[in-house]
Amino acid sequence: MSDMLTAAFVTVFIATVLSQAMPLMLAAVGETIGEQAGVLNLGIEGVMLIGAYSAFVATLVSGSFWVGVLAGIVGGIVGNLAMLVLNVWLGLNQIVIGLAVTLIGEGITSVLYLQNYTKSPASLGAAPKLAIPGLSDIPVIGPSLFGQTGIFWIAVIVALGLAFAMARTNWGLSTRSAGQKPSSLDAAGGSVMRTRSIAVLLSGALVGFGGAYLSLITTATFSPMLTNGLGFIAIVITMLSRGRILVVMITSLVYGLAVAIGPALQVIGFTVPADIIKMLPFIIVILMLIVFARSSVVPPALGTPYTRGAR
Amino acid sequence: MNTETSAARRFAEGFIRAVVPVLLALIVSAFVMMAIGASPLEFFAGVWKYGITGNNWQRSLVLMAPLVIVAVGLIVAFRGQLWNLGYNGQYLLGAVVASGLGPILFDVMPAFLATIVVFIVAVLAGAVWSLIPAILKARYGTNEIITSLVMSFIAVGVVNLLIKGIFKDPGVTTPQTAVIPDDELLPYIPGTQIHIGFVIAIVLAVVAQFVLSRTSFGLRVDIFGASPKAARHVGLNSTWMVILLFALSSGLIAFAGSIDILGQFTYQRADWDPRYGDAVMPLVFLARFRPVAAIPFVAFYAVLATGGTLAAQQAGLNVDFLLVIVGLILLFMTITEYIGDRRRLGQSYVPAGLRRTVLKPFLGSSVASSSAGTSGTENRSASERTPV
Numbered sequence: 001m002s003d004m005l006t007a008a009f010v011t012v013f014i015a016t017v018l019s020q021a022m023p024l025m026l027a028a029v030g031e032t033i034g035e036q037a038g039v040l041n042l043g044i045e046g047v048m049l050i051g052a053y054s055a056f057v058a059t060l061v062s063g064s065f066w067v068g069v070l071a072g073i074v075g076g077i078v079g080n081l082a083m084l085v086l087n088v089w090l091g092l093n094q095i096v097i098g099l100a101v102t103l104i105g106e107g108i109t110s111v112l113y114l115q116n117y118t119k120s121p122a123s124l125g126a127a128p129k130l131a132i133p134g135l136s137d138i139p140v141i142g143p144s145l146f147g148q149t150g151i152f153w154i155a156v157i158v159a160l161g162l163a164f165a166m167a168r169t170n171w172g173l174s175t176r177s178a179g180q181k182p183s184s185l186d187a188a189g190g191s192v193m194r195t196r197s198i199a200v201l202l203s204g205a206l207v208g209f210g211g212a213y214l215s216l217i218t219t220a221t222f223s224p225m226l227t228n229g230l231g232f233i234a235i236v237i238t239m240l241s242r243g244r245i246l247v248v249m250i251t252s253l254v255y256g257l258a259v260a261i262g263p264a265l266q267v268i269g270f271t272v273p274a275d276i277i278k279m280l281p282f283i284i285v286i287l288m289l290i291v292f293a294r295s296s297v298v299p300p301a302l303g304t305p306y307t308r309g310a311r
Numbered sequence: 312m313n314t315e316t317s318a319a320r321r322f323a324e325g326f327i328r329a330v331v332p333v334l335l336a337l338i339v340s341a342f343v344m345m346a347i348g349a350s351p352l353e354f355f356a357g358v359w360k361y362g363i364t365g366n367n368w369q370r371s372l373v374l375m376a377p378l379v380i381v382a383v384g385l386i387v388a389f390r391g392q393l394w395n396l397g398y399n400g401q402y403l404l405g406a407v408v409a410s411g412l413g414p415i416l417f418d419v420m421p422a423f424l425a426t427i428v429v430f431i432v433a434v435l436a437g438a439v440w441s442l443i444p445a446i447l448k449a450r451y452g453t454n455e456i457i458t459s460l461v462m463s464f465i466a467v468g469v470v471n472l473l474i475k476g477i478f479k480d481p482g483v484t485t486p487q488t489a490v491i492p493d494d495e496l497l498p499y500i501p502g503t504q505i506h507i508g509f510v511i512a513i514v515l516a517v518v519a520q521f522v523l524s525r526t527s528f529g530l531r532v533d534i535f536g537a538s539p540k541a542a543r544h545v546g547l548n549s550t551w552m553v554i555l556l557f558a559l560s561s562g563l564i565a566f567a568g569s570i571d572i573l574g575q576f577t578y579q580r581a582d583w584d585p586r587y588g589d590a591v592m593p594l595v596f597l598a599r600f601r602p603v604a605a606i607p608f609v610a611f612y613a614v615l616a617t618g619g620t621l622a623a624q625q626a627g628l629n630v631d632f633l634l635v636i637v638g639l640i641l642l643f644m645t646i647t648e649y650i651g652d653r654r655r656l657g658q659s660y661v662p663a664g665l666r667r668t669v670l671k672p673f674l675g676s677s678v679a680s681s682s683a684g685t686s687g688t689e690n691r692s693a694s695e696r697t698p699v
Contacts, residue, residue, distance in 0.1 A: 042456070046638075082642065086642070086645060086646065086649075090646075090649050091649075092645040092646070092648065092649055093645055095394070095456065096596070096641055096644065096645050097641070097642065097645055099396075099592070099638075099641060100593075100638040100639070100641035100642045100645075101638070102638070103589060103635070103637055103638030103641065104634070104635050104638035104642075106634055107631045107632055107633070107634030107635035107636075107637075107638060108635050110631035110634075111347065111628055111631050111632050111635070112347060114629040114631075115627065115628070224631065228464075229460070229461075229464045232457065232460050232461065232464075233461075235457055236457050236461065239454065239457065273472060273475070275468045275471040275472045275475070276468065278468055279464070279465050279468030279469070282461050282464040282465045282468070283465060285461050286443065286458065286461050286462065286465065289447060289453055289457075289458060289461070290443070290447065293447050293450075293451040293453045298454075
């Protein structure tokens with residue numbers, strides 16, 4: 001067994017962990033921003049699928065992965081428009097709208113895919129790698145971490161930038177106050193509507209990016225119901241991370257580990273049924289919920305539409 | 312609120328507000344169909360043809376059996392403002408008990424007895440499965456939407472493992488359970504091809520309606536749903552209530568799964584998931600959590616789904632398009648509610664509890680302030696009891 005733990009094996013393992021964790025991380029960072037602003041988006045499963053599908057189509061048509069990522073982001077923003085208009089502006093129930101967005105996202109992407117691509121299922125191939133000179137020559141870490149795609153680095157930089165912005169900037173402060181106590185933000189001269197609108201759109205962009213990452217890089221193709229519950233895991237991770245984006249990033253890596261461990265065990269010689277591998281992340285999530293349930297904290301104004309003047 | 316309105320007027324308003332979202336959803340879905348190059352006329356004509364004409368109405372009624380029971384199961388939880396969204400897993404658990412355990416039991420005991428045992432085990436399996444979300448909710452206030460959903464994904468895995476493992480029919484290469492022979496299935500209603508599960512479902516809905524609106528237990532559920540805090544003050548055990556309602560809801564949905572296998576499908580394949588709950592959930596809201604009122608909506612959807620499967624293929628669509636229609640119903644439901652709120656047309660579909668469900672139910676001090684969000688959101692069931 002020890003001779004299986006070669007450098008090549010570890011390299012593949014780390015790369016798998018990262019590629020599995022990234023879509024979840026992006027979606028969970030997006031959800032975190034929405035939740036901090038007081039908007040619980042249960043529709044991110046659907047929004048992710050819309051992002052994944054539009055990224056897939058755009059990359060197939062244009063041949064460029066960057067165009068695909070952009071399309072995924074645009075798709076995510078469009079998917080979140082329902083949330084923006086119906087919830088933030090009109091103050092309708094977030095949970096019902098969220099579930100509606102999930103169902104519509106699942107249905108429409110599945111129908112479109114089966115209509116257009118069943119006859120010739122298309123695979124995208126590998127996205128171009130961005131080998132960082134010098135660092136990528138380090139054994140094991142080099143090829144797995146520093147030989148990632150450029151999209152990977154953009155995602156990491158965006159997440160870290162948002163972690164900083166949420167904690168240290170005026171924008172982050174007003175976003176968080178929109179979820180903590182919207183009336184104070186209003187009293188202080190900020191606009192709850194505008195803050196929440198920006199947060200929802202940004203959240204949609206990130207979730208769409210996560211979907212794009214999933215279809216472009218993690219699986220390199222699209223299939224109906226590709227996300228398979230990833231959006232809901234993102235919501236759990238967001239709740240457990242108490243809105244801290246750095247914690248979100250670390251927890252996502254734990255999820256990536258849970259997914260990558262199955263194939264790795266198979267390489268070592270344990271045959272694990274595919275269904276157990278599929279269940280594993282969910283089991284870990286439920287265990288995390290049981291152990292850390294006490295510490296899952298959500299912003300006080302989460303889920304409540306803001307009406308000026310209402311108590 | 313409007314205290315002077317007659318019962319007839321309230322009924323009419325409720326009817327309009329329940330039917331308008333469905334109509335709007337159908338109209339918009341027609342536009343979506345046109346946008347993706349399918350013919351809506353062909354689709355709706357197909358729904359009529361394959362869902363109602365000839366003997367097809369009987370297939371629609373057969374589909375209604377599990378749907379109505381799922382609806383009752385959802386209503387039991389939703390009345391208590393517990394959002395059990397683990398229905399897919401619970402349904403499959405009940406189904407796998409019937410399709411896996413059923414053939415084994417039918418060998419050793421009379422069909423009637425075996426059927427009863429299957430039903431009991433299925434209900435218990437569903438109830439036990441719901442314990443984790445229920446306890447997490449009752450003890451720590453963990454959002455049950457998330458926990459029940461996650462448990463649902465685990466249940467799907469467990470069911471697949473069972474079908475590929477101990478319940479696999481060795482005579483077939485594809486992973487599926489043994490086919491249950493005709494004489495061991497649920498009997499038909501004489502003169503039709505509709506199994507008695509349909510009758511059971513309707514009876515269940517009527518009984519649930521009675522229990523929820525005419526007994527002290529129903530009143531307790533409503534008090535608990537209206538305010539867990541108030542319920543605790545009047546001496547209701549919140550922890551027990553959460554666990555009981557979750558177990559009832561989940562057990563009923565599992566029962567629907569077992570009835571569906573014994574009545575209609577006769578065996579179960581791996582990765583099979585009809586996702587009935589997704590379709591039923593909006594209908595339950597439209598029926599304002601009243602089991603009997605849910606029956607016509609379920610009938611409507613059953614026709615849409617029975618006819619839609621074939622009609623979708625003919626119109627060049629995929630069955631998943633039904634999900635889009637259901638999602639649109641949900642969207643238009645909230646929009647209708649918004650307009651209704653504006654015009655003071657009556658009560659909301661969506662009770663205030665859904666707004667505060669993301670907050671800690673028993674610990675939070677913010678519960679009271681958050682429920683004062685918008686006006687006109689009183690629970691319908693509460694107002695049923697107030698003298699007019």
